[in-house]
Amino acid sequence: MKDSMTWEETIIKIRKEDAFKELVEKAYFDENLELNVKRFGYSDEFKETLKVITSYSPEASSILDIGCGNGISSVNFALQKYHVTAVEPDPSFTVGAGAIKKLKKSYELDNLDIYEAFAEDINFKSNSFDIVYVRQAMHHANNLEKFIKECVRVLKPNGLLLTIRDHVIYNEVDKECFLKAHPLHKFYGGENAFTANEYKNAITNAGAEILKELRYYDSIINYFPSTDNEVNNLKETNKLNQKKRLVKKIGKIANSSFVWNLYCFIYKYKPLNEASIPGRMYSYIAIKK
Ligand SMILES: C[S@@+](CC[C@H](N)C(=O)[O-])C[C@H]1O[C@@H](n2cnc3c(N)ncnc32)[C@H](O)[C@@H]1O
Secondary structure: OOOOOOHHHHHHHHHOOHHHHHHHHHOOOOOOHHHHHHHHHHOHHHHHHHHHHHHHOOOOOEEEEEOOOOOHHHHHHHHOOOEEEEEOOOOOOOOOHHHHHHHHHHOOOOOEEEEOOOHHHOOOOOOOEEEEEEEOOHHHOOOHHHHHHHHHHOEEEEEEEEEEEEEEOOOHHHHHHHHHHOOOHHHHOOOOOEOHHHHHHHHHHOOEEEEEEEOHHHOHHHHOOOOHHHHHHHHHHHHHHHHHHHHHHHOHHHHOHHHHHHHHHHHOOOOOOHHHOOOOEEEEEEEEO
C-alpha cells in the first residue's frame, strides 16, 4: 500500500472488504449510485432537512449543493423539483462529479447543473441562490473563512445557509483522538475538524446570522442513522446507571427527585454526553443578512 491513498482509491478498497460493509452502507458509498440516492432520499436525516428547508425557506426554488460528493443530496433535491447546482472538486466517477453526471443522465434531470470546483473558488454571481447546502464538507475546507464567505456571497439576501453534519472538536488533543478513531483517515489522510467557535465565527464573519446551532444530540440530522428511539433509550439507560452510582454513594435518598434534580444542577449532569463521541457532528442553520 502507498503511504496515502486518494479518497477514490479508499472507497474502492473499502467496498471490497467485509469489515467496512456497514460503513459503506451508512455513508452511501455503494457502487450502485442510484441505490445510495434512494436510501438517502428515504432517510430520516433527509426528511428532517426538508422540514427545516420548508419551514425556514418555503419559497425557495434554487439550491447550491457544495462539496456534494457522489450526489446523494443534489439528486434528491432535484427530484424534489428544486433547481440544483452541484459543486464538487473531485472529478471521479466513484465519489465525485463524474458520479453525479452519471446520475443526472440516469434520472434524466434537466434541473441539475454540475461544476467541478472547491468552495473557495466558486465563481457564481453574488446573490444568486435561495439556499446553500453543505453536507459534511465544510470541515474539509482548505480555508474555512474563505469557504464560508463564498457560500454566503452567492446566497440571495435572506437566503438560507445549511451546514450539515460537520465534525466538531473541543481542542487539539480532542482532534488527535478524532483522527485516530476515524475509520478511513489512516488510508487517505484527508480528515479534518474545527471547533464550534471556528465554524460560528466563519459564518458570522461572512455576513450570515446563525439562527440555530444543532449540537450532536439536538437533531436526527446529526445522529442519523441512530433513531430518536435509540437516543431516548440511551438517555434513560444513562440516567438510570448514574442514579444507581449515586445511590451507592449517598444511599436511597438519591432516588428522591429533589435530590436527583439538585445533583444534576450542581454537577451539570446531562444523560446524553456527546463528548464521548469522537468528532461529534453539528449542523448550523443561518441566513444571509
Ligand atoms: C465527506 S464528503 C461529503 C460528500 C457529500 N456532501 C455527502 O454528504 O455525501 C466531503 C466532500 O467534500 C469535498 N470537498 C473537500 N474539500 C472541499 C472544498 N474545499 N470545497 C468543496 N468541497 C470540498 C470532497 O471532495 C468530498 O466530496
